[in-house]
Structure formats: structure tokens, C-alpha cells
Amino acid sequence: MPRCTRKGCQKEFDESSNEDGSCKYHPGGPVFHEGLKSWSCCNEVNKPVLEFDAFMEIPPCTTGKHSTEAPPKPVATTAPAEPAQGPTKTVNGVETYGQAAPPSSSNGAGSSSKSAPVAALPPAPTPVPAPAQPKETEEDDLSVPVPSGATCKRLGCGATWQGEDISRGSGEQSTCRYHPQSAIFHEGSKGYLCCKRRVLEFSEFLKIEGCTEGNHLFVGAKRDESVEEMVDCRVDFYQTPTQVHVSAFAKGADKSKSTVRFDSQQLHFDFHLPSNKRIAKSLTLYGPIDPASSTFRIVSTKVDITLIKSTPASWPLLELPAEGTELPPGYALTFGVSGRTGTVGGKEIVLAPEEAARRLQQS
Structure with missing residues (x-):
């Protein structure tokens, strides 16, 4: 059809x-x-x-x-970029973060302003810990009935439930082709972290066929109400040159039981939620942090976490990617504006020491 x-x-x-x-x-x-x-x-x-x-x-x-x-191609529109909290400077070939030079004043005689001094990045941190192992793939509980018209929940699949014999049989439509890792959008390029194909048009992005095969996921696992259920939560972040602001969307987390723990390059949180649900998650961060200065705050709908970077460098990702994961050339997030969500503004990139060393080797 x-x-x-x-x-x-x-x-x-x-x-x-x-x-x-x-x-x-x-x-x-x-x-x-x-x-x-x-x-x-x-x-x-x-x-x-x-x-x-x-x-x-x-x-x-x-x-x-x-x-x-x-579908007709949409007319491209460009939103105005907001200034970052300070441009990067290059001192003796080392990219660092410094204050923006104030605008020159005009008082009839004409005068010029000096840029604030910048400091070079410190030496590379201690060896990076190995990234966390990928999670076990969730599968359907075959005893749970599938609603009519249900859609496969795996990223990039979109198959519709066609009945037990077709969607779970041995035919072609029983095979789920999906993307196990998240989508990335960089300078107009669109794709997935788990595979190398990149496209420009969003309509073409939707057509990128999954790079992994498995079973469809229409309903997930059946829950035993008497047993504590381990669930996941959405985690978003934006960054400034010195901080990473993380939002863990754990609605209704119990403040008396929930905890957040910081290590030199790891973030651990344990949230107790209503209906006997619990979130226990550990993230291997892209870069090192200062555990003593990092903080968190539990509110009604989420947990706000502020990570203090050990060095003022841009993180391409929140988590250190799995070994063998290849980011697009030049992929890096620019700095966000304090108090806002997103990554905007930076014209240049402050590279983490390990990323700077990798690019130097490739050049």
C-alpha cells in the first residue's frame, strides 16, 4: 500500500x-x-x-x-542570534573564554577600549572514565493486549499494529528498523548519533531508515503494581562557558528521599516518585566538573541541577558518547544565555582539551 x-x-x-x-x-x-x-x-x-x-x-x-x-519545501527563515556572554579569544593558539570588548566610545577626541585579559586553559584533566554501558533494549510483554492502531514506540520506526500474525509473526512487517540513539541537528544537517547519514531537508530526515533491527515495541513491559517500578525520565540541558544547567523531568519527586550525587566526571541521581515509581540514573559526563560547587534543587515538576565545569570549555554533548560513536565534523554546541533554555550565540567554540588534541592530530 x-x-x-x-x-x-x-x-x-x-x-x-x-x-x-x-x-x-x-x-x-x-x-x-x-x-x-x-x-x-x-x-x-x-x-x-x-x-x-x-x-x-x-x-x-x-x-x-x-x-x-x-510536500512543498518550506521557505527557510533564520531567527536572529543572541549574543553569548562573551566571545572566545585565541592566545598563543589556545582557544579560551574571555569578556567581550566593550564598544568604543565617541567623545569628540575618539578613544578605544581594551579587551579584558583572558586566561589559558589549564592542562588536560585526569583520564576520562569509560562511558556507561548501553541499556538493555525494552521488549513488549506478549501477554499485554495491543490497542488497535497502536504505533511502534521505537525511534524512526512508526509501524502501525497490524495484528499478532503480521506485526509479531515471521514476515517482513514484524521486523522493526529503528534508531537506538537520539537525533542530532547541527548547522542545518540532520541525522542520528547511531548512524552516519546526514540530510538537510526535514522531510528527508523522516525517511532515514533505522540502522538497527529488532522487535517492535507497541506496549512495553507489564507492570507489577506491588513492586517498585524503575522508570526513566527526560533530561535536557543548556550550558554557559563555566556551567551546565541540567533539568531532570521527575514530576512529584519526594524531597525527603530523592538524592543527587556529584563525582569528578559523573552525575548520579535517585528520585522517588508517586505510584511507587523510582528513577535511578548515572551519567558519565562529557567533561570534568567541580563536585563541591555543583548544586541541585527539587521543584514540583522537575529537578534543576547546576554543574560547575572544571575548565571553561564547550561540551558537544551532556554525556560522554559510547566508544566508536562518531560526531559530525565540527559538531559542538555553542553557549546558552544564562536563564534561558537552548544553545545560542557563540560565534566561536571553546574546545575541551581532549577535543582540541584530537583535532590537532587530525590536522
Whole structure:
């Protein structure tokens, strides 16, 4: 059967039953700005979100008939970039963070301003700990019934439940092709961390076939209400030259039982949630931190964590990627503006010592 090409739908359909209202889609284009993601056609109704998974779950705002026509290319718009908290400077070939030079004043005689002094990065930190092992892949509990029309939850799959014999049988449609790692967007390039293909158009990004094969995930594992359930939570972050601000979305975490612990290059948290749920997570951070100066604060909807960097360097990622993971050439996040969410502003990049050494070896 043909597959609908409308954004937000992407479902297979029968042309003989393609009635008006059978397709739910987004007539506009995706908008990615300062870490937030939304659709141009309904960003006033469906507010922008941070996580790509949450973006893909934004409900379509328009109904109509399924279509196989190529979607029109949206007109590119560029949002104005906000200034970072200070540009990077280069001193004797070492990229460092310094204060921006104040604008020159004009008092008739003309005068010039001097840039604030900058300090070179300290020597490389102690050896980086090995990244955490990948989690065990979640599988469906076969005793749990699958709702009609359920969609596979694995990233990049999108298959619809076709019944036990088809979706869990031995045929072609029982194989799930998905991406085990998250999506990345860098300077217009779009792709996934787990595979090397990169595209420019969002419609082409949606067509990137999964690089891993397994079973579909329609319902997940069955929960025993009498046993404490270990769950995961969404973790977002933005950074300044000296800090990393992390938000762990653990709604209703018990302040008396929940804890956050900092190590030199690891972050550990243990959150106790309502309904006998618990989040226990350890992150191997991309760079070293100062554990004594790092702090956290538990509020009603999330846990705000402030990591103090040992050196004023840009982190391409929050977590140290698994061995063998290849980032796009030049991939690095610029600095966020204090008090805002996202990564904006920086014109140059302050490289972490290990990244600077790697690039020097490649040149």
C-alpha cells in the first residue's frame, strides 16, 4: 500500500478508502530554535518542546485526505542570534573564554577600549572514565493486549499494529528498523548519533531508515503494581562557558528521599516518585566538573541541577558518547544565555582539551 507523505502522518493507506478526514497532518514546517522544537502551523496551540521524541508526538492540527505528493519545501527563515556572554579569544593558539570588548566610545577626541585579559586553559584533566554501558533494549510483554492502531514506540520506526500474525509473526512487517540513539541537528544537517547519514531537508530526515533491527515495541513491559517500578525520565540541558544547567523531568519527586550525587566526571541521581515509581540514573559526563560547587534543587515538576565545569570549555554533548560513536565534523554546541533554555550565540567554540588534541592530530 502507498504511504502518505504529509508531515505528521506518514501512514500507509488504502486508496479506495481514502476519505476526507482520514489523514491528520501538519501543513506547516518544523521550527527549531534555541533548542525548542515546534510546528509553524500550530505553535500557538501546541507549545514548543525540548525533546525530539516529544516533538514527534505533537498531535497534527489539520485533517484531510492522504496524499503521495512530495510536500512543498518550506521557505527557510533564520531567527536572529543572541549574543553569548562573551566571545572566545585565541592566545598563543589556545582557544579560551574571555569578556567581550566593550564598544568604543565617541567623545569628540575618539578613544578605544581594551579587551579584558583572558586566561589559558589549564592542562588536560585526569583520564576520562569509560562511558556507561548501553541499556538493555525494552521488549513488549506478549501477554499485554495491543490497542488497535497502536504505533511502534521505537525511534524512526512508526509501524502501525497490524495484528499478532503480521506485526509479531515471521514476515517482513514484524521486523522493526529503528534508531537506538537520539537525533542530532547541527548547522542545518540532520541525522542520528547511531548512524552516519546526514540530510538537510526535514522531510528527508523522516525517511532515514533505522540502522538497527529488532522487535517492535507497541506496549512495553507489564507492570507489577506491588513492586517498585524503575522508570526513566527526560533530561535536557543548556550550558554557559563555566556551567551546565541540567533539568531532570521527575514530576512529584519526594524531597525527603530523592538524592543527587556529584563525582569528578559523573552525575548520579535517585528520585522517588508517586505510584511507587523510582528513577535511578548515572551519567558519565562529557567533561570534568567541580563536585563541591555543583548544586541541585527539587521543584514540583522537575529537578534543576547546576554543574560547575572544571575548565571553561564547550561540551558537544551532556554525556560522554559510547566508544566508536562518531560526531559530525565540527559538531559542538555553542553557549546558552544564562536563564534561558537552548544553545545560542557563540560565534566561536571553546574546545575541551581532549577535543582540541584530537583535532590537532587530525590536522
